[in-house]
Amino acid sequence: MILFRYLTREVLLTMSAVAGVLLLVVMGGRFIRYFGKAAEGDFPVTVLGNLMLYHLPGFMELVLPLAFFLGILLAYGQLYMNSEITVMVACGVSPAKLLQITLLPSLLVALLVGACSIWLTPWGSMLNEEVIQEQRSRLDASILAPGRFQNFGQGRTAYISGFSRDGQQMENVFVHQLGGRGEEVPNYVTRAEQGHQERRDKTGSRFLVLESGDRFGVTPGEHQAEHLAFERYTIRLGVSDDRRELDAAEFQSTASLWQSGEPEAMAQWQWRMGVPLMVFVLGLIAQPLSRVNPRQGRFAKLLPAVFLYVAYLSLLLAAVDAVGNATLPVAIGVWPVHGGFLALGLGLLWRSQRKGMR
Structure with a gap:
């Protein structure tokens, strides 16, 4: 022993x-x-x-x-x-x-x-x-790094310059979204001074809420652009299709x-x-x-x-x-x-x- x-x-x-x-x-x-x-x-x-x-x-x-x-x-x-x-x-x-x-x-x-x-x-x-x-699958403010263009699926690209002192508000938000493959589908560019994320508990949906900004829509091949000035604009965040089979x-x-x-x-x-x-x-x-x-x-x-x-x-x-x-x-x-x-x-x-x- x-x-x-x-x-x-x-x-x-x-x-x-x-x-x-x-x-x-x-x-x-x-x-x-x-x-x-x-x-x-x-x-x-x-x-x-x-x-x-x-x-x-x-x-x-x-x-x-x-x-x-x-x-x-x-x-x-x-x-x-x-x-x-x-x-x-x-x-x-x-x-x-x-x-x-x-x-x-x-x-x-x-x-x-x-x-x-x-x-x-x-x-x-x-x-x-x-x-x-x-x-x-979700655009979360916690994964946004200031000074970087980040792709979140569905043709979306986001950019922020920084966060507020309490970390709840994003500052100088830029969001670019591709409309699609068709020539008549516009591409959208949204700029806002501030933004934050909200979640609806009943549905579980997440929304990116932008404040004090402008939204531009440009259709490829055309010389005109849509312009929308807003005080509050909400973008629904969808789920990415790039998922691995579990x-x-x-x-x-x-x-x-x-x-x-x-x-x-x-x-x-x-x-x-x-x-x-x-x-x-x-x-x-x-x-x-x-x-x-x-x-x-x-x-x-x-x-x-x-x-x-x-x-x-x-x-x-x-x-x-x-x-x-x-x-x-x-x-x-x-x-x-x-x-x-x-x-x-x-x-x-x-x-x-x-x-x-x-």
């Missing part, structure tokens, strides 16, 4: 450190991407926290298997460097016992990865897409994917069920790869191990795409990839045990 706690603690602590670094890199890249879109006016900065939180299960689903793989390599490599495993073998710890100790923490990691891939990642992806579509396979629950039976749905189902299995396969591969000579250093096999993981993940994604495109039968699916790397791990274990753990 003492040996189990010691080895498990070493593996999990190393895995946590690696996972923290990888998660910081991945989330940092996605945060920069979202921050750029927020600067362009696609959605307000206030929703960035929610978007990153909804993406967290998907990040954990990809980061944890790699972190566990590297955690075993680094932790056991250090034990080989310090000759601790040599002492364990001399005290009667067999390779089978060491493998048993390795697979027990892999069960904990596989359960966590399975919870992310089967339940949390689809739920978070759905919430993330709903937030993005909601922000894109019934895609990546947003559906795992049970609905199984009931669907479509190739794309089954490909997504096999991916979700195969990610926890990948944790066990990587654990089998990592243990024999972690055996290093003290003169080599514990990083000697780190680069080949990373290439092996990249090959595993690339083949798995290629198989998922092939199943989704119906070029690979669903009955075969992604399981040959898992089976091939499982055979590789068992072969490495057999070779390591045959040579002995010196």
